[in-house]
Each structure stands twice: as C-alpha cells, then as structure tokens.
Amino acid sequence: MSVELSETTLRYGDGPIVLDGLTESIRPGEFVALLGASGCGKSSLLNMLAGLLEPTGGSIDVPDDGAAFMFQDPTLLPWLSAQGNVELALRLAGVPRAERSVRARELIDLVQLGHAREKKPHEMSGGMRQRVALARALAQQRRLLLMDEPFAALDAITRDMLHEELRAIWQRTGMTIVFVTHNVREAIRLAGRILVLSSHPGRVIDTRTITDDFRADPARAAALAAELTDVLRKEQFKHEHLDQ
Numbered sequence: 001m002s003v004e005l006s007e008t009t010l011r012y013g014d015g016p017i018v019l020d021g022l023t024e025s026i027r028p029g030e031f032v033a034l035l036g037a038s039g040c041g042k043s044s045l046l047n048m049l050a051g052l053l054e055p056t057g058g059s060i061d062v063p064d065d066g067a068a069f070m071f072q073d074p075t076l077l078p079w080l081s082a083q084g085n086v087e088l089a090l091r092l093a094g095v096p097r098a099e100r101s102v103r104a105r106e107l108i109d110l111v112q113l114g115h116a117r118e119k120k121p122h123e124m125s126g127g128m129r130q131r132v133a134l135a136r137a138l139a140q141q142r143r144l145l146l147m148d149e150p151f152a153a154l155d156a157i158t159r160d161m162l163h164e165e166l167r168a169i170w171q172r173t174g175m176t177i178v179f180v181t182h183n184v185r186e187a188i189r190l191a192g193r194i195l196v197l198s199s200h201p202g203r204v205i206d207t208r209t210i211t212d213d214f215r216a217d218p219a220r221a222a223a224l225a226a227e228l229t230d231v232l233r234k235e236q237f238k239h240e241h242l243d244q
C-alpha cells in the first residue's frame with residue numbers, strides 16, 4: 001500500500017502553521033528524501049507518518065502494519081550486545097523465541113556487523129551503533145521505514161559507506177523508505193525522489209526524480225546539488241529577512 005498525504009496540515013496548539021496542505025503519494029518500494037532547512041517540519045511530518053502525531057487538517061494514510069523508525073540517536077540498550085539488541089526488537093515484533101537468534105544473526109550480517117555480534121554499544125563506533133539501529137529497525141518487519149537524519153552525526157567516510165549499504169538493503173528488501181535530511185548530497189545519493197520543503201509554513205516547493213544513471217554521473221549530480229543548495233539558501237535567507 002502506498003503512503004498518501006492529502007491536504008495534510010499541522011500546527012501545534014494555536015501556534016503558526018508548520019505544514020501547510022501537503023498532498024503527495026509515495027509508491028510502495030519507493031525511496032523518498034524529504035529535504036529542508038532546520039525547523040521546516042521534516043521531523044513533524046515523519047512523526048505523523050509514524051502515527052505519533054495527528055494532522056490538524058487533511059489526512060495521512062500509511063500501510064496497515066505501520067512503520068519502523070530510525071533516529072539520529074541509535075538509543076541501544078547498553079547492557080545488551082548487538083545480537084541482543086536485535087533479538088529484543090524481534091521479540092517485540094512477535095517473532096517466536098526459537099527463530100529470534102537465527103533472524104538476528106541474519107540481520108546483523110546484512111548490516112555488515114558479523115565480526116561485532118557480541119560487542120556492547122560502548123565498545124562500538126558511532127557507525128557500528130547505527131548499523132545495529134538499522135538492523136533493529138529492519139527487525140520490526142514493516143514495509144515502511146522512516147529515517148530521521150540517521151547518519152547526521154557520523155563522519156563523512158562512515159556516512160558514505162552506510163549510504164551504499166542502505167541502498168543495497170533497500171534494493172534487497174523492497175521496503176518503502178522516507179528519509180529526512182538537510183544534506184543535499186545525501187538526498188541525491190540515496191533517494192529516487194527528493195521532495196524539497198519550504199519553511200514557515202512547510203510546503204513542497206520542488207520535486208526531483210533521481211535515476212541511477214543520473215546518480216552515476218558526478219557532473220550532473222554536482223550540478224543538481226548546487227542547484228538544490230541554492231534553493232535551500234534562498235529559503236533560509238527569506239526567513240532570516242522576514243524574521244527581522
């Protein structure tokens with residue numbers, strides 16, 4: 001089932017409108033990036049897609065089984081190993097005890113952490129912890145995965161590796177992914193479609209489709225990155241100007 005936003009509007013209490021009449025359809029298996037400046041309402045939109053927040057107006061439809069969520073902070077249980085953290089997620093997803101160990105091993109292998117299965121979070125690097133968080137999100141066995149700037153705190157090399165691996169996992173699993181970022185390059189590397197959001201209020205002001213051919217052409221990708229950076233800068237400038 002697709003994700004459908006229909007005239008979706010959000011405001012907190014009697015504050016200003018945060019998201020204003022979003023109408024979008026995300027197909028099953030699509031990888032969409034929500035790109036926007038800080039404060040434009042990206043996390044609020046993900047929270048609505050996760051069912052954690054009700055829209056003030058319009059509607060949101062997501063697959064019946066809901067969504068798995070992955071945040072910037074991996075929030076692993078410190079006393080459990082990588083394997084233990086993933087097994088716990090499988091238990092919460094209702095996977096029978098007898099299957100959990102094998103499934104967790106498969107997921108840990110999928111995120112390339114076979115060598116660190118028994119390590120605890122404090123023994124891992126930031127990138128390794130995010131790999132466990134990704135395995136834990138996959139353990140929830142949902143068709144929709146919501147990712148809120150999951151790689152923002154990582155160094156550039158680790159982030160690049162995780163980009164490649166996330167794309168490979170997405171291709172293998174056929175999940176629908178909605179990925180929030182304010183990083184233009186990250187959006188171009190990952191997504192098949194980029195929705196650019198304005199701020200105050202948040203609206204979709206630009207939509208770009210990124211094909212694999214496009215992604216493989218560094219000059220075209222760099223030109224698009226420059227163009228989208230300019231769009232975001234203009235948005236930022238508009239607000240700094242209006243706020244004075």
Ligand SMILES: Nc1ncnc2c1ncn2[C@@H]1O[C@H](COP(=O)(O)OP(=O)(O)OP(=O)(O)O)[C@@H](O)[C@H]1O
Nearest residue numbers: 012015018036037038039040041042043044045182
């Ligand atoms: N619980 C809340 N109550 C009131 N206002 C809120 C609440 N959560 C977010 N906001 C406001 O809604 C707007 C959008 O916030 P949101 O966190 O969704 O944006 P964002 O694009 O994800 O920002 P960032 O990239 O900085 O995380 C901001 O102006 C923020 O102050």
